[in-house]
Amino acid sequence: MNVEISGLGRSFGRKHAVDGVDLELGPGVFGLLGPNGAGKTSLLRVLATVLPPSSGSLRLLDLDPGEHGQRREIRRRLGYLPQNLGYYPGFTVYEFIEYIALLKDMPPRTVPRAVAAAVEEVGLGDRARSKLRSLSGGMLRRVGIAQAVVNEPDLLLLDEPTAGLDPEQRVQFRTLMRRLGERATVIVSTHLVEDVGAACGEVGLMLDGRVVFTGTPEELSARGEAGGGVGDAPLERGYSAVLAESRS
Numbered sequence: 001m002n003v004e005i006s007g008l009g010r011s012f013g014r015k016h017a018v019d020g021v022d023l024e025l026g027p028g029v030f031g032l033l034g035p036n037g038a039g040k041t042s043l044l045r046v047l048a049t050v051l052p053p054s055s056g057s058l059r060l061l062d063l064d065p066g067e068h069g070q071r072r073e074i075r076r077r078l079g080y081l082p083q084n085l086g087y088y089p090g091f092t093v094y095e096f097i098e099y100i101a102l103l104k105d106m107p108p109r110t111v112p113r114a115v116a117a118a119v120e121e122v123g124l125g126d127r128a129r130s131k132l133r134s135l136s137g138g139m140l141r142r143v144g145i146a147q148a149v150v151n152e153p154d155l156l157l158l159d160e161p162t163a164g165l166d167p168e169q170r171v172q173f174r175t176l177m178r179r180l181g182e183r184a185t186v187i188v189s190t191h192l193v194e195d196v197g198a199a200c201g202e203v204g205l206m207l208d209g210r211v212v213f214t215g216t217p218e219e220l221s222a223r224g225e226a227g228g229g230v231g232d233a234p235l236e237r238g239y240s241a242v243l244a245e246s247r248s
């Protein structure tokens with residue numbers, strides 16, 4: 001298992017953003033759904049080792065993130081796209097991804113090829129020498145995906161990666177997720193149920209800091225067939241049916 005969490009909690013003052021989550025994940029693409037404020041970003045930040053948990057236990061890649069040396073090892077093998085990625089606007093696409101690769105302790109001789117491959121994977125080969133300040137919002141999101149995958153991570157955490165991507169790029173991105181998910185654990189938070197249907201083998205649905213559903217996309221769709229769900233597509237109906245049930 002690459003992710004083993006039990007009774008995991010994270011509070012901000014009196015707010016329980018993550019409230020007793022249990023999850024075990026091996027390789028594959030896991031879609032994290034849930035309404036605004038459900039706790040998806042907080043959970044991903046804990047998994048990315050940028051936010052310590054308030055309670056519960058957490059093992060990542062069979063290592064303990066609470067221990068300094070093991071946390072470093074996790075960070076080398078991790079890819080993380082935060083909701084808001086900070087960057088230096090004067091860097092070029094290539095320079096920025098190279099910088100992240102070096103921060104991840106990648107062997108320097110492997111970096112040029114890895115950076116070029118990551119840039120190609122997100123379809124930015126022709127913009128590699130462009131400064132970040134000159135890119136569109138969707139292109140910057142793709143730079144964010146490239147920096148997250150440059151080290152071929154064993155654990156990849158993506159917070160709303162497809163926000164702002166055009167349809168062609170979303171299709172290319174799903175292919176990339178499926179490829180990475182053959183070997184790595186990919187956790188992707190999204191509001192777009194089409195992404196879940198097309199790329200995720202398993203789905204989790206969060207509400208008020210808790211995971212109220214885990215199963216395959218087909219199982220989530222089936223929850224909508226029983227009625228009680230609203231939406232245009234089976235997955236949307238399953239999503240809203242589970243939320244309605246959990247809230248009642």
Ligand SMILES: Nc1ncnc2c1ncn2[C@@H]1O[C@H](COP(=O)(O)OP(=O)(O)OP(=O)(O)O)[C@@H](O)[C@H]1O
Nearest residue numbers: 012015016017034035036037038039040041042043
């Ligand atoms: N740094 C913080 N300080 C105080 N409260 C926070 C902080 N970060 C998150 N919260 C609160 O924790 C709860 C969960 O927020 P979080 O951003 O994890 O949800 P989310 O599911 O990612 O939402 P969205 O879909 O809007 O991105 C919210 O009520 C939010 O206001």
